[in-house]
Each structure stands twice: as structure tokens, then as C-alpha cells.
Amino acid sequence: MVYELYYWPGIQGRGEFVRLALEQAAAPYVDIALVAEDEGGGVRAMERWLHDESLEQPPFAPPFLRVGRQLIGQTANILLFLGGRLDLAPRDAAGKRWTHQLQLTLADFVVEIHDTHHPIGGGLYYREQQPEARRRSKDFRESRLPKFLNYFERVMKCNPGGSTRMVGRRLSYVDLSMAQVVAGLQYAFPKASREALRICPHLRTLHDEVFSLPRIKRYVASGRRLAFNDDDIFRHYPELDG
Amino acid sequence: MVYELYYWPGIQGRGEFVRLALEQAAAPYVDIALVAEDEGGGVRAMERWLHDESLEQPPFAPPFLRVGRQLIGQTANILLFLGGRLDLAPRDAAGKRWTHQLQLTLADFVVEIHDTHHPIGGGLYYREQQPEARRRSKDFRESRLPKFLNYFERVMKCNPGGSTRMVGRRLSYVDLSMAQVVAGLQYAFPKASREALRICPHLRTLHDEVFSLPRIKRYVASGRRLAFNDDDIFRHYPELDG
Numbered sequence: 001m002v003y004e005l006y007y008w009p010g011i012q013g014r015g016e017f018v019r020l021a022l023e024q025a026a027a028p029y030v031d032i033a034l035v036a037e038d039e040g041g042g043v044r045a046m047e048r049w050l051h052d053e054s055l056e057q058p059p060f061a062p063p064f065l066r067v068g069r070q071l072i073g074q075t076a077n078i079l080l081f082l083g084g085r086l087d088l089a090p091r092d093a094a095g096k097r098w099t100h101q102l103q104l105t106l107a108d109f110v111v112e113i114h115d116t117h118h119p120i121g122g123g124l125y126y127r128e129q130q131p132e133a134r135r136r137s138k139d140f141r142e143s144r145l146p147k148f149l150n151y152f153e154r155v156m157k158c159n160p161g162g163s164t165r166m167v168g169r170r171l172s173y174v175d176l177s178m179a180q181v182v183a184g185l186q187y188a189f190p191k192a193s194r195e196a197l198r199i200c201p202h203l204r205t206l207h208d209e210v211f212s213l214p215r216i217k218r219y220v221a222s223g224r225r226l227a228f229n230d231d232d233i234f235r236h237y238p239e240l241d242g
Numbered sequence: 243m244v245y246e247l248y249y250w251p252g253i254q255g256r257g258e259f260v261r262l263a264l265e266q267a268a269a270p271y272v273d274i275a276l277v278a279e280d281e282g283g284g285v286r287a288m289e290r291w292l293h294d295e296s297l298e299q300p301p302f303a304p305p306f307l308r309v310g311r312q313l314i315g316q317t318a319n320i321l322l323f324l325g326g327r328l329d330l331a332p333r334d335a336a337g338k339r340w341t342h343q344l345q346l347t348l349a350d351f352v353v354e355i356h357d358t359h360h361p362i363g364g365g366l367y368y369r370e371q372q373p374e375a376r377r378r379s380k381d382f383r384e385s386r387l388p389k390f391l392n393y394f395e396r397v398m399k400c401n402p403g404g405s406t407r408m409v410g411r412r413l414s415y416v417d418l419s420m421a422q423v424v425a426g427l428q429y430a431f432p433k434a435s436r437e438a439l440r441i442c443p444h445l446r447t448l449h450d451e452v453f454s455l456p457r458i459k460r461y462v463a464s465g466r467r468l469a470f471n472d473d474d475i476f477r478h479y480p481e482l483d484g
Contacts (some may be wrong), residue, residue: 053396053400054400055400056400056401056402057340057343058393058396058397058400059343060347060350060390060393070336072339072343073343073347074342074343074346074347076346077339077342077343077346080339080342081339094312097314097319097322097323098299100316100319100322101299101301101314101315101316101319104316104318104319104346105302105315105316108302108353111350111353115357115361119357119361119362119374119378120361120374120377120378120381121377121378121381121382121385121386123381123385124381129377132361132362132374132377135362135363135371135374136361136362136363139362139363139365139366140363143363143365144363148302151300151302154295154300155300158295158296158297158298158300159298160298
């Protein structure tokens, strides 16, 4: 079974949460964003699915995963599906549910991170909403960033499987996603995230560990993992970092 | 098994998506928001759980559902859990996954609806972000509202189980949630939603049908369902309706 991942080329975006799970599991997959359009990849391939009026279960937006005849959308839903198959989630139903709940809370956090630079509309440029972005980012840095990070730190601290993981004893997809969010925040908000992470030692350690995993290191070194950049969810605009 | 639903008193909010499923299934539940504080309910009961440092699986925010010793958070996750138990979801794994995917897309829509009146920060008053709310609402009305509604209309139209339902042949929790979103939009954006729903006959019919279901009618008439109001997700500020 070869998975096909459809997402925008040129950015990590929400696709990266799925990629990290596929890479860590050494799962066979094709990243369609990296396939040239004239070889059946890229945006054209993605949009063919998005605009296919004959689909019974059309995704609303990328990322989506093609698995046989199924197209699975919504990042957290894709990871819920892959978690069991790739052995990146607890095996019991309650553990799967808790892992998914944390992933959904991370997804909420990611929306808020994105909206710091796009508080008015995703269809407008940053420069068209810069004053609003400054106000939203101030609120984010002072209130939402510490609230979310302190919550996830608390989750690690009270994990009965051990404070080196988000859930249970073994690595799960939500560990990978959490590390990715920490990395993104360090890129986008170097000052504010350093301050907020000061009291989150478990999150800092998790980030370092995930990006030291041999398969994740190989993935980062392969060139397939794009660099953070300012077309992406995590953007470094110094004026938003306080 | 008596379910306990924890949410803010005084508003429908995200709790209402859970209530509609519990009501339609005639499931035994206690709406803790409706229980007086001195009888162990209300905000105090909710915050006791949110601040309980001994919890191994703390919810980030309400709503959350207490089921025996489990606390389940994240609206869509609660509904994924309840869907099978209350017979409000398809029985096969792929059907459950697709229903959940749609609920997650509705959750994204709800965030965007909320942020029309709170584009800068949930901790600030509306009056403190009114100019930004006007800009965000314009973008919402012109771009996001039709995009989401047309997507859900398309989902109904191409549902192989029949265009009277979102998924499969039988009523599911995502039908209830979709109808609730249509009702909320009609309250918050009477002009813009009338315009956008003009080309969405299936969504209009679904809304009318759901609120004609005997159990939902009884629930609405019971007084337990609060009225829409302007402390809630769906707010009627005429200046945001264009």
C-alpha cells in the first residue's frame, strides 16, 4: 500500500504533520507536491481531486491522503487513521481518543498561530492586514501562546507513561506534531517562544529528541523537508514578535 | 450510564452540538451548566475539572463530557465517541471517518464564524475590535461563507445515500450540527446567509427537517435550549452583515 499525500508545494504547512508520521514510520508514500506537474504531480494533481464533481467524499482542502480508493481529509483525521496503521498511537480505544484529542487541540493552536499574520482573511496579503496582525500577535504572545504551551507541558508532566512523551510510553504522532509546532514557533517567534518555553522543559526536550530521531534526521537531511518560509503557517515577521 | 456535559452556562456555544446529539438519541445526560452551583453544577463544577492538577488527561477547554472515569474533550472528538454509542453515525469505519471529517470541517467553519466578531482576541470585548471585525466580516461574507456552504451543499448533493442527509441514509450527528450552523448563521447574518443559502436547497431543507424532528422540537420547547444571544459564537451585529 503506497500512500499518496496531496498538499501545496513550497511550504511545510499542515502537510508536514502527516509527513513526519510517514517518515518516522518509514511508510511507503509519494509526496505529490514534490512530483512535477507534467509527471502527474503538483498543484494540478491536487486540484484535480478538489474539483472532481464525481467524488462522493470530496475533501474541503489539502492536506488529504489517498489510500486505495479512499481520500482522507483533515490533518488530525488523517493522523487518527495512520496512527494505528503506522504504530504511532496507543492501541486501546481510550488511548487513541486521547491522542486524537491532543492533536485537535494542537490544530486549534495552529489556526491561532496562522491568524497572527492573517487576522482579517487568508485571501489577503500580510501587508494588507499588518496593523491588525500586530494587535492580534500581541494578544497571542501575551495570552494564547503561554496558555497553549503551559497546557501541553502539563500534559507531558502528568503523563503516567512518563514525561518524555505526550501520551503513553512510546512515541506517537502527537509527539511528532508537538515538536513540529515548537520548531515552527522558534522560527516565527524566536523571542516570545524562548520566553514562553523557559518554563516548559518537557516540551523543549521533546523537540530536541524528535529532531534527533535517526529517521527524522535523515528526512531533514534529505532535502525533502522544506525550510520554514514566509509563505507558510509559521512566518518570521520581527514586528509581530514584540 | 449517565453522561455529564460540562460547558459554559448562558450560551449554546460548542456545547450545543453535543446537546443536539444527546437529545435526538434520548440519551440520559446531565447538562451541568443547568445545575446550580450550590448543587454541584455551573461554572464552578466545570472549573474544578479544568484546574484539577491530578488529572492525567485534562481537557484544554469546554465542552467536555464525563463518561464514567473518562473526561472527553474537543467537540468533534466527543461526537466521534458518541456517534457509535448513540447510533448517530454510520457503522463502518470508513463511514465513521467521513462523518468525523465533515464534523472537523464544520468545526473549522465555526472558528471562522466566531472570529468575525473577535478577529483580534477572545479575551477582548467586541467593542475593542469593531473596525477589525467589520473587515473580517466582509471577507467572511464574500469569500468564506459561500465557500463553506457550497461545499456542504455539494456533499449533500453527491451523498450516495440520498441528498436529504450529509452521510449515508440515516440521520447522523453531522446532520444535527449542520442544521445548528445554518440556524446560527440565520440569526447572526440574516442578510448574508439568505443570499448564500439561495443556491443551497439541500442545506435549507436539512435545517427545517432537523428542527422538525419530534425530539428536537421537544428539546427546543423545553426551555433547556437557550436562545441565540450576543455572548455566543453566533452574534447578530447588523453592522457585520453588510
